[in-house]
Amino acid sequence: MRLYLCEKPSQGKDIARVLGANQRGTGCYNGAGVTVTWCIGHLVEAASPEAYGEHLKRWSLNQLPIIPDTWRIVVKANTALQYKVVKQLLAQATELVIATDADREGEMIARELLELCRYKGAIQRLWLSALNDASIRKALATLRPANETVLLYHSALARSRADWLIGMNLSRLFTLLGRQAGHDGVLSVGRVQTPTLRLVVDRDRDIAQFISVPYWVIDVELSLQGQPFRAQWTPPTEATDEAGHCTQQVVAQSALHRIQTTQEAKVICVDTETFREAPPLPFDLSTLQVVCSRRFGLDVQDTLDIAQSLYETHKATTYPRSDSEYLPESMFAEVSMVMNSLLATDPSLQPLISAADWTQRSRAWNDSKVSAHHGIIPTLEPFRLEALSENERAVYELIRGHYLAQFFPHHEFDRTNALLACGHESLRATGKQIIVSGWHRVLGNAPDVSDEESGKRSHVLPAVVPDTCCSVQQAEMTALKTLPPKSFTQGELIKAMKGVAKLVIDPRLKQKLKDTTGIGTEATRANIINSLLKRGYQVKKGRSVRASETAFTLIDAVPAAIADPGTTAIWEQALDMIETGEMTLDEFITKQAHWITQLVEHYRTSTLPIRIPDGPTCPLCGATMRQRSGKNGLFWSCSRYPECKGTLPVEAKTRSSSSSRKPRRSNPRGTER
Structure with missing residues (x-):
């Protein structure tokens, strides 16, 4: 039996329909000699520290650093039933086709399962850039050998383990040091989230210290x-x-x-x-998020969700989590099919499509600029335009417009x-x-x-x-x-994360970073911003995001290298090297573990320069309140808890007193009438 392993149920349904696997089973679709099943995102996850020993449940400086000898993964509790389905099907399969998303994370979702379930059969890879029927059939006819994409898995695993080492060790380290200095909350440290937060903290300090002239x-x-x-x-x-x-x-x-x-x-x-x-290139995800933030006021996660819906639900556009704005040269042969699809979907485009030069090959078609994915463009088949929501239509028309622009003059x-x-x-x-x-x-x-x-x-x-x-x-x-710099919107923060080389002073590092992806990836940046909001490190002010009081405390406390945007961009470069075979997974993790060990030893006996926020008065008993961290982020809690259970929401405060920078007297880019 040939088993297709998809990332989401919706993908499984689309692929099963094309394969003729129309018999619905438990967590799968069945056909003649074919079964299609799916994950629900990650069915397994890296084990928490206590899985390596009960003594690690209690946070203690003496237990750090925590460096696993053998890494463990465990089944996620909320998707355990689907894991059992997949495990049983893997035991029955004679060959497997990995059909998860065509990216680093999709590869990891599948391969971790195969390792945990000890699957030893033949493996092929389905590489999809769109979920319309024509694209699925084309991909099914050109399955890739599994060894062509295994390094994507190693790269994703390196990212996951590096995040674990930094998050588990440094969050515990600085939280415990913070408690010694009188800070009650958790100081969460992340490989990507902390440098991203640094960008917002620095911008807020620049604004606070700006002297208008x-x-x-x-x-x-x-x-x-x-x-x-x-x-x-x-x-x-x-x-x-x-x-x-x-x-x-x-x-x-x-x-x-x-x-x-x-x-x-x-x-x-x-x-x-x-x-x-020249016409602007088709969108990659980051550029789409920046433009949608600026034009429509959409949060970056909203734009990603809409792009995902256009891809999965409506089959209107191609894979959204792309890091490339270019198109494979072979796709130029599909121009007439795309154009006819656009016209069938929206007949009002007739004047534009008639005026377009379908034979014009713009700079967008360039094999040397295409990575694992190509720019986001319309698909080969019509769909129901009226089924789109207002925001979906706005985003779709942007994507469509950038494709059509390729066939018009300069x-x-x-x-x-x-x-x-x-x-x-x-x-x-x-x-x-x-x-x-x-x-x-x-x-x-x-x-x-x-x-x-x-x-x-x-x-x-x-x-x-x-x-x-x-x-x-x-x-x-x-x-x-003269006006101060503007606060980051989510879109502008995405742009800053991607273009981090502009913010790096070291000329050698700046040059090295110019062609890299910056902080995070297309698939993770929106999630990083959401995590910072949920943890209370960032707060929304209209369309802008601002740093909270705890954010300033955290950035002042952690090592400069952890908060430096250049450091995480170098890590991303290392992950790319693993993907291309220039570095091995073990080499990368060994270096990370050594570095974490050095940091822990250096800071173990340190006293953090933490300024405890002045708390408001408890509305129930009048005592001073303290900041605490809960499942929904930071909040003010009465210092007499549990005797008094008074709480208040945390309001963002901009601090300038903890910065040693000199006031800026003018900002050439921030001048307006």
């Missing part, structure tokens, strides 16, 4: 042969800050007076440059810069004239689909040439202030 701008309305246009005053360098802002009011006022009294500006030079913008425009002299003052006027709308016909002028020019309206200058004189119609001075 006033500056002045002058806008000038000019006219040439009756055609109005606008120019901006260019202040002298001796009166500007590093961002080019005029910080001396008296200089600006003098310039305004001279411009108003001169009443004429002469064109000194004109420079026009033509730009061609967006072309001229940018003109004119330098003018008004008395002794310099003015600059900028114009933009669109030559070819190109792919903007599909995606419009939304700022998130192109560079900074995309969101700007076309502003055409008159026919200015050197030595032309323009009349000054009006000049106005405006007082502005």
Whole structure:
């Protein structure tokens, strides 16, 4: 009997339908010589420390570090029934097809089960990028040998064990040290979550310490042969800050007076440059989450859930947890099928699809840029568009738009810069004239689909040439202030996690990180942010996420290397090396265990520099309250507990006192009118 092992029941149902396995059994579908079963995510998990000894139930510094000699996995209690089903079917199978998600985690979900159940039969791998019938049939016809993907399992296992070593040892270590310093809650430390939290803490401190600086701008309305246009005053360098802002009011006022009294500006030079913008690439998951956060205000988990629904439930788009924006060159042969599917799904696309050049091969088709997955695009088969919710449709149309954009010309425009002299003052006027709308016909002028020019309206200058004189119609001075950096939204935090190289100072490390995935992976980043929210380390403030008081305490307490975004990015690089065979699982875990042992020994006798938050007054008895950690995160609990059971929710506080950084006086990127 050939057994197909899927990751989720919905996948099992889709694959069973194509295989003709239509007889429903307990936790499976049966057909002629074929059975399809499934996991429910992970059916097994890494054993907790107490599984290695009853004495480890009690947290103690003397027991650390905990380094298993032989790693154990146990069956998850809430999915034990399905585990029994899979185990029985594996015992009956003569050959197995792994049909879990085509990624590192999917490989681990299947292979851990096979090891625990001691399956020794033949194994093949089904590699699916979409769950529509055509894609399933194509994948079934091209099953891969199991040895082609086994290193994915080793990489996932390395990630899991490294997370266990860091989480179990360092969470216990710093929680116990925290208790010695008077902190009652758990200080949870994670390989990915702690550096992610560091990003938010640093941003919040930058905001708290920012000192706003006033500056002045002058806008000038000019006219040439009756055609109005606008120019901006260019202040002298001796009166500007590093961002080019005029910080001396008296200089600006003098310039305004001279411009108003001169009443004429002469064109000194004109420079026009033509730009061609290629269509934006199809989405990877992170980019999709960033855009949906910015445009629709969706949480990153909401975007992932919607993308998963478009993939699994509606069969509308391909595999969502992709880390690539590119497409295999072989998929260019499927363009006509995708286009016809789009038209059958939504006939209103007829004008766009008719205008598209189906033979145009954009930069998106590039085998060298495709990893295990390709960009997220529409599937080969129509579906019921009306079945989508409002948010599902919005996300689907973004994905569809980025695919359609590949078949439209480049967006072309001229940018003109004119330098003018008004008395002794310099003015600059900028114009933009669109030559070819190109792919903007599909995606419009939304700022998130192109560079900074995309969101700007076309502003055409008159026919200015050197030595032309323009009349000054009006000049106005405006007082502005530099603004602090903005708090992270979830989408911007995802972007920062992915682009962590930009935040690393060491030039050698920065270069090494430029082509890596950053903090976490496409499949885990949303979960990391959710975990920080649930544990009370982050709180939502509108669309933003802010660090809680305990977050500052934690980041100040843990070793710099643990909280350094560059460190976890290097770990991700090591996991990629395991995946490609450049490093073994055992080598990686041995290095991790040695490093954990060194950290424990170094900090075992340390005193943490913890500032205990000032608690509110208990509403029941008036005693001081303390922060505690519960199943739903942090909360205030009466210090007289259990005699008094008063509680209050934790409100986020931004601390600046625990940072040793000097105040920032301005922020060139954070300046707005």
